[in-house]
Amino acid sequence: MSMPSRFFTSLILLSIALATAFFTGNHFMSLYEREPVVKGPGVTRVGKLSDYFPKIKNTVADTNVYFLEGSEPGATVVVFGGIHSIETAGMMSAVLLVENAVVKTGRLIVVPHSNESAFTHNAPSEGYPSRFTVKTSWGSRRFRYGDRLTNPVHQWPDPEIYVHYPSGDLQADFEVRNLDRAFPGRPDGGYTERVAYALTELVRKENAAMTLDLHEARPMNPIVNCIIANERAAEIAAMAVMDLGMQGIKMRLEPSPKKLRGMTHRELGDHTQTLAMLMETPSPAMDKLHGRADESLILTGKDEFFRSADHRRLLYAAYGQNGYPLEERVGRHLASVTVLIQLLAEVHSDQKVEVENIPEYKALQENGIGSFLRMPQKD
Amino acid sequence: MSSLSQTSQVTIVFSVILVAYVAAYRLLKFGNPLSMLFAALIGGLVSDFGLLDLARHLVEGSFTFLNIVLIIYTATVFIYVQKLSGGLDAIVRDLILYFHAKPKILVVFLMFLIMLPPAFTGPGADGIFAFGAVVSSILLAMGLPLVKVTAFIALGGTLGVFAPPVNIPAMIIAAGINMPYVGFVIPLVFVTIPLAVFCALALSLKHISGPVDVDAMLKNLPPIPTRMKGIRVYLPLIAVIGLMLSGRAMPHYVPHMGVPLVFVIGTFIALFLGGRINFLKASQVAFHDTFPINSILMAVGALVQIMSLTGVRGLFVLSAITAPSFFLYLAIFIGFPLFAGIFTSFGAASVFGIPFMLALLGRDPIIATIGLSAISIVGNLMPPTAALGKPAAIVAGYRDAYLNVVKVSAVPLLAILVAGICLVIFADAFRFIRL
Numbered sequence: 089m090s091m092p093s094r095f096f097t098s099l100i101l102l103s104i105a106l107a108t109a110f111f112t113g114n115h116f117m118s119l120y121e122r123e124p125v126v127k128g129p130g131v132t133r134v135g136k137l138s139d140y141f142p143k144i145k146n147t148v149a150d151t152n153v154y155f156l157e158g159s160e161p162g163a164t165v166v167v168f169g170g171i172h173s174i175e176t177a178g179m180m181s182a183v184l185l186v187e188n189a190v191v192k193t194g195r196l197i198v199v200p201h202s203n204e205s206a207f208t209h210n211a212p213s214e215g216y217p218s219r220f221t222v223k224t225s226w227g228s229r230r231f232r233y234g235d236r237l238t239n240p241v242h243q244w245p246d247p248e249i250y251v252h253y254p255s256g257d258l259q260a261d262f263e264v265r266n267l268d269r270a271f272p273g274r275p276d277g278g279y280t281e282r283v284a285y286a287l288t289e290l291v292r293k294e295n296a297a298m299t300l301d302l303h304e305a306r307p308m309n310p311i312v313n314c315i316i317a318n319e320r321a322a323e324i325a326a327m328a329v330m331d332l333g334m335q336g337i338k339m340r341l342e343p344s345p346k347k348l349r350g351m352t353h354r355e356l357g358d359h360t361q362t363l364a365m366l367m368e369t370p371s372p373a374m375d376k377l378h379g380r381a382d383e384s385l386i387l388t389g390k391d392e393f394f395r396s397a398d399h400r401r402l403l404y405a406a407y408g409q410n411g412y413p414l415e416e417r418v419g420r421h422l423a424s425v426t427v428l429i430q431l432l433a434e435v436h437s438d439q440k441v442e443v444e445n446i447p448e449y450k451a452l453q454e455n456g457i458g459s460f461l462r463m464p465q466k467d
Numbered sequence: 468m469s470s471l472s473q474t475s476q477v478t479i480v481f482s483v484i485l486v487a488y489v490a491a492y493r494l495l496k497f498g499n500p501l502s503m504l505f506a507a508l509i510g511g512l513v514s515d516f517g518l519l520d521l522a523r524h525l526v527e528g529s530f531t532f533l534n535i536v537l538i539i540y541t542a543t544v545f546i547y548v549q550k551l552s553g554g555l556d557a558i559v560r561d562l563i564l565y566f567h568a569k570p571k572i573l574v575v576f577l578m579f580l581i582m583l584p585p586a587f588t589g590p591g592a593d594g595i596f597a598f599g600a601v602v603s604s605i606l607l608a609m610g611l612p613l614v615k616v617t618a619f620i621a622l623g624g625t626l627g628v629f630a631p632p633v634n635i636p637a638m639i640i641a642a643g644i645n646m647p648y649v650g651f652v653i654p655l656v657f658v659t660i661p662l663a664v665f666c667a668l669a670l671s672l673k674h675i676s677g678p679v680d681v682d683a684m685l686k687n688l689p690p691i692p693t694r695m696k697g698i699r700v701y702l703p704l705i706a707v708i709g710l711m712l713s714g715r716a717m718p719h720y721v722p723h724m725g726v727p728l729v730f731v732i733g734t735f736i737a738l739f740l741g742g743r744i745n746f747l748k749a750s751q752v753a754f755h756d757t758f759p760i761n762s763i764l765m766a767v768g769a770l771v772q773i774m775s776l777t778g779v780r781g782l783f784v785l786s787a788i789t790a791p792s793f794f795l796y797l798a799i800f801i802g803f804p805l806f807a808g809i810f811t812s813f814g815a816a817s818v819f820g821i822p823f824m825l826a827l828l829g830r831d832p833i834i835a836t837i838g839l840s841a842i843s844i845v846g847n848l849m850p851p852t853a854a855l856g857k858p859a860a861i862v863a864g865y866r867d868a869y870l871n872v873v874k875v876s877a878v879p880l881l882a883i884l885v886a887g888i889c890l891v892i893f894a895d896a897f898r899f900i901r902l
């Protein structure tokens with residue numbers, strides 16, 4: 089190549105690189121814009137996670153804590169969504185609770201975006217959509233998809249080996265950014281441990297009788313469509329599984345493994361007064377078996393590859409007629425939450441919580457998630 | 468395209484990606500990294516994704532191996548500074564003086580030397596850049612032809628990728644099936660050591676019949692600053708290996724700093740031991756020399772992202788978990804190393820290794836994963852990418868047709884392949900090596 093043509097080739101390539109950096113950089117920064125969660129009729133006040141651990145104030149870790157308080161005194165139930173942001177049904181169920189539930193007795197405290205950092209990026213090499221759109225009768229709402237782990241921009245580099253605090257248990261390097269391996273957390277730890285510490289403080293200071301952590305798992309993973317319960321919550325979880333079964337919603341009971349450390353169902357149950365449980369519904373986008381990774385995979389959960397795998401009995405959550413629609417997954421979570429709250433008062437008569445207007449399993453499937461999402465008001 | 472079944476649609480997309488890659492590489496002469504980006508872009512466009520959306524995916528995917536890219540660059544600066552300080556030549560001198568009477572032990576030792584850094588850090592290029600220059604000058608002096616020296620260094624690098632404690636292909640596969648990377652070290656030791664000894668001797672036995680002519684070899688060395696003797700020579704290496712080892716051995720006490728920073732610390736120490744060093748120059752040359760391999764790693768990440776996005780990876784998973792076992796083994800034995808020759812062992816472990824392992828569930832998962840990782844590392848010597856073969860050629864100064872390097876490594880590579888497929892097929896029978 090001659091000198092001038094070389095110069096122009098370089099110039100063109102450099103311009104393409106700069107334009108790409110500009111457009112994609114803008115996109116990556118846009119993921120810091122938080123989607124609105126509308127205060128439903130049951131919300132009595134909105135707190136901040138930093139109220140429980142001031143050190144995270146004015147950092148990306150701080151997030152809204154929604155209080156739904158009844159007129160009658162009673163016990164407190166805490167619900168976490170977005171401990172793993174890509175487990176969409178967990179976050180969405182928490183949002184629907186905030187926007188719809190009304191508490192008569194006791195309190196419901198909901199954190200829809202528990203790991204805010206995880207919502208600010210997508211995992212490289214996975215090809216996930218950054219956002220997805222839920223249609224409603226008045227328009228639509230956009231939500232970020234995020235990643236399972238804390239954004240490395242907020243916690244880097246990963247250590248050679250992750251040492252869980254305080255057990256000293258050793259885990260794979262990247263688990264250091266997994267919020268559900270960081271509980272009970274520590275105030276002077278890394279970003280993820282600080283978030284876990286703040287959430288643990290919330291459970292402790294609000295004296296939560298029960299804490300429900302909403303997740304999703306790969307359909308090819310045996311731990312799916314289940315309630316994972318700490319020993320102290322085993323009884324109430326077993327009763328919930330039976331009640332749900334009678335409604336036609338099959339959930340299994342999984343005991344919280346003693347050896348796996350850092351998860352909410354293990355550490356919150358061991359380190360605080362709360363009855364700790366974690367629910368898993370199936371999300372095909374999380375499985376490497378999925379076909380085209382787009383918004384419709386997240387929303388409809390329809391994917392022919394899963395039908396083929398189901399025919400060969402390779403799945404732990406049946407593909408069924410309609411795939412894994414988000415409505416079904418959210419309905420499953422909210423039905424479990426409803427049943428567990430009812431059972432809490434039955435098992436412990438002094439710990440009454442009464443909640444109304446939680447979107448029902450059937451109504452969600454018939455009317456869609458959009459019919460339970462409220463229109464954000466511009467302020 | 469929407470009237471076709473999902474399988475047919477995705478198969479078409481995969482074919483288009485392959486054709487676009489070959490066309491860009493052969494007809495447009497884009498070079499390997501740009502051809503991969505081009506193929507990824509075309510694959511995304513025929514799948515009906517928008518240009519801006521695809522730009523995001525390509526950039527995001529190129530960050531997949533960011534840590535490895537940083538390690539390769541900082542490790543290379545570390546080595547170049549030691550070359551300039553005379554430290555590397557001093558190590559060569561010491562090795563010749565200690566081992567010249569026992570050439571067989573010397574070649575095995577040299578093989579382990581190259582394997583040492585990647586055994587701890589993961590990517591093999593750091594071993595090749597750390598010790599490749601030392602090892603190649605000794606092997607050449609012992610009478611090995613340059614093509615075999617190149618193969619020797621490349622094999623050392625790739626066996627280092629496989630060697631414990633850090634076997635990244637195995638880690639990628641394990642993470643893909645939700646299996647913790649625990650209990651791998653001991654079986655990996657049992658597989659790595661015989662393979663390394665075999666590879667070292669298979670390449671060199673013909674050429675190391677008698678003892679080494681010490682004086683002739685020492686004469687070939689460039690002048691070494693008189694200060695560079697004793698423990699001083701080894702301080703940078705001791706610092707680097709020590710920091711890496713202590714981070715793993717005592718994770719409760721040693722703060723984690725990341726492997727790139729460890730190499731920067733080693734470089735800093737090396738700067739003050741020998742003669743005056745033009746650090747800026749060394750870091751520029753290192754950037755220039757590592758640019759090809761690092762740009763390939765970034766392009767592979769982008770291509771893997773597009774394959775996940777378009778469902779091609781899902782198609783591989785479905786094919787693997789539904790294939791009859793004879794075809795599955797055939798694909799693992801032949802297809803896997805060839806694809807690893809395009810995607811590197813890391814990319815192939817992610818795109819193909821995880822599907823294979825999902826299909827192999829039901830047998831001992833640790834042994835089967837180790838077998839798959841062994842097969843994937845063969846790809847590091849396979850063209851067109853030859854992620855470790857080509858750096859080895861840079862370090863050894865080999866400039867003839869790269870395919871000759873593959874030819875002289877055929878026997879060692881076949882040994883690794885056979886060991887790998889045996890571990891995969893008879894995983895349960897080999898469970899005893901887990902102790």
Ligand SMILES: [Zn+2]
Nearest residue numbers: 172175303304
């Ligand atoms: Zn989860």
